[in-house]
Structures are given as C-alpha cells and as structure tokens.
Amino acid sequence: MKYDFDTVIDRKNTSSIKYDPVSRGKPEDVLPLWVADMDFAAPSCVQDALVSRARHGIFGYSEPDGAYFLAVQKWFKNRFEWNTEKNWLLITPGVVNTLYLAVRAFTKPGDGIVVQQPVYYPFNSAVQKTGRTLLVNELFYSEGHYSIDFEDFENKIKQAKLFILCNPHNPVGRVWTNDELMRMGEICLRYDVTVIADEIHQDIIFPPHKHCVFAALDERFSGFTVTCTSPSKTFNLAGLQHANIFIPSEKLRALFAQEYENCGLSQPGIMGLVSCEAAYTGGAEWLDALINYLAGNMSLINEFLHNRIPKIKLVKPEGTYLAWLDFSELGLSDNELNNAVTHKAKLWLNNGVTFGRGGNGFQRLNAACPRSLLQNALERLRNIDEVFQQGDIR
Secondary structure, three states, X not given: OOOOOOOOOOOOOOOOOOOOOHHHOOOOOOEEOOOOOOOOOOOHHHHHHHHHHHHHOOOOXXXXXXXXXXXXXXXHHHHHOOOOOHHHXXXXXXXXXXXXXXXXXXXXXXXXXXXOOOXXXXXXXXXXXXXXXXXXXXXXEEOOEEEOXXXXXXXXXXXXXXXXXXXXXXXXXXXXXXXXXXXXXXXXXXXXXXXXXEOOOOOOEOOOOOOOOHHHHOHHHHOOEEEEEOXXXXXXXXXXOOEEEXXXXXXXXXXXXXXXXXXXXXXXXXXXXHHHHHHHHHOHHHHHHHHHHHHHHHHHHHHHHHHHOOOOEEEOOOEOOEEEEEOHHHOOOHHHHHHHHHHHOOEEOEEHHHHOOOOOOEEXXXXXXXXXXXXHHHHXXXXXXXXXXXXXXX
C-alpha cells in the first residue's frame, strides 16, 4: 500500500502550539519545525478507530481491557523481542509527566540525578524543579559523532540515586549500542542506581541500527529500570496524552503507583486507549513506510548542506525524526545564531543551548514533515550563509 506523506496539511487555527508563533514571541512568517510532533496525519487505522468510538457518544471513565494489553504486548514482542507482563504496565498521561513522578517517587530533595547533555530539556527541569541535584555526564562530540565519556559517567553515578537514560537520544540522534547500554547498566548496578529509560523514540530507527530495550538487555537490569514508552511520537498522537510505563520491580512499581495516586490521577482517557490499541494493532506497515520517508528527508538535509551550505552540518541521526544541526563553523554566539535562524532564515527551530552543555552552536530541526516543506526550510537556511558571506549577519 502507498502512504501519502507529501500532502501539506494546514495546521493553523487548530490549537497547535507548533503553528502559533506570535503567542511564543516569534514572527508570524516563520516556518515552524521545532516541537517534536509530525506534520503527517495519523494512520487511517487510528483515525477510523477514533471516529468509531466518537460515534458511540459516551465518554465515561475507562480502563484498558484484555485486547488493549494484548496489542501492547504483541507490539513490543514483534518489534523488539521484549516479552512484557501485564502487571508491569502503568498508564500515564505522558512521558514528561512520568519523569516528574518518578523523580519524586524514587528520590528525595538534594539527591543526585544523572543526565547526559545535550539532552531533551524536560530531563533537566524534572531534576531542578523538584529540588534534586543535577549531575551532568556531557556527551563527547568529535567528527560528527557522539559517544559516552564512561569515566565521567561512573564518577557521576557514584554520586547519584537516579539516572535518566535517553535512547534513542534526543536531540543528538544516537541509538545506543548493546555494548554501550551494557556498560552503563553494569555501572548503575554496581552503585545501586535506579534507571528511568525514556525510550519514546524507539520505533523510529534507521537501518542498519537497531533499538534494544534497556530493561530487556539483561535480566538484572529489569529490576532497577522504569521503561517509558508511548505511541505519541511514532503515530503523531501527542495531543491524546497517553503513555505506557513498564516497571517489572514490584517495589519500584508500588512507589511509582503511590506517587501517581498522590497527584490525583486515575483512569486514562478513552481516546488515548483507543488510539494506542489501533496503532499497535494495525499501524506497522504505515510505520515502516514512514521510516523510509524520514530516511529520505534526512538524506535530503545531508546532501543539501554538504553541497550548498557546507559550513552547516547534519549530525547524521541513527534514530528519531529530529535533525541536530551543527552551525559552529559560522563562529556565531548563540544569541546571534538564534537571531539569524529566526529573522534571516525565517525558521522556528529549537535553540541548542536549551538542551544543556554541548548545545552551543547547534539547532534542532524537526524533519517529520512533507518534503516540500523541508526543501523550503533548507532554501531558507541559505539566507544565513549568504548574509554570513556578506559579513552583516550580526
């Protein structure tokens, strides 16, 4: 079956934060490729399921049934060879919400929590806004590739109670190898550190890379790991507020469940349940087509920059639909770079500094859009290069 990822869908006046630049201090004429939702319609299996449920007309309190659990279990078994159990699963409104809950459930104020910057900025917020101590294991960047400084990682883990793992990594696009994950897991095991594994981008992996569920890598790791997943990134369902959280450890699960209850949260929303079950039951073929399309978008970015704007470089992603762009050769301050992207290129991207250490000189571009929009964005980037050559970019 052929799937259409080329049609441009008008998202203005749909309550989309992505397409409301003025309310967030951006010029009205910017092209928004920032927040991580896609400009593609969800697969028809999801749309049909939601329409059918809407026609029922009653939207009362809901709980997942056996068909829901079976769909989720089959998805993780078929895609990742991970055998999950029903009692491991807790449903929350989202992964970010879960990060805050987990931090409060498993640590106390002042405790150290390790993150690997540059990283998705809610990781940092979940630590700092709850009064914990942020311990940064900065990723090592060399010749367009990111790796882990394991000596520093172990030094930081020694001081920590919790480690928040991002795999696939947002924004740098790494899909950590089994060896890298094993090494991190052994260190966390050695120092009795709990791991929150944010694996929300796990479905979007570019061959030949493969995603390995951290908790499934070694039976010992499942005892100290909370695995955060959601169909939201994969099938563009973020607005439905739905995440599947797997906690094999009875002790950790009880602590998390108590914190969840203390927030006054109870049953999941019916449309989140319906969309997740439909996506995991009928969305695999659509997803495979999406990954192929996204790979084409990443190739377009890489070739365009290499041939037309060689001073701007793509950190080639192994997973996610997020392009991490290196502007460092332009020699601009972060304020100058952000100003150039916004006002010269007329693009709305994510400023690299918001991701923490190592984000200076970078911008994150969401490549999950029709190719015509991406081509437009790349042409706009040429404006930065042109004014840079003229010496008036500042």
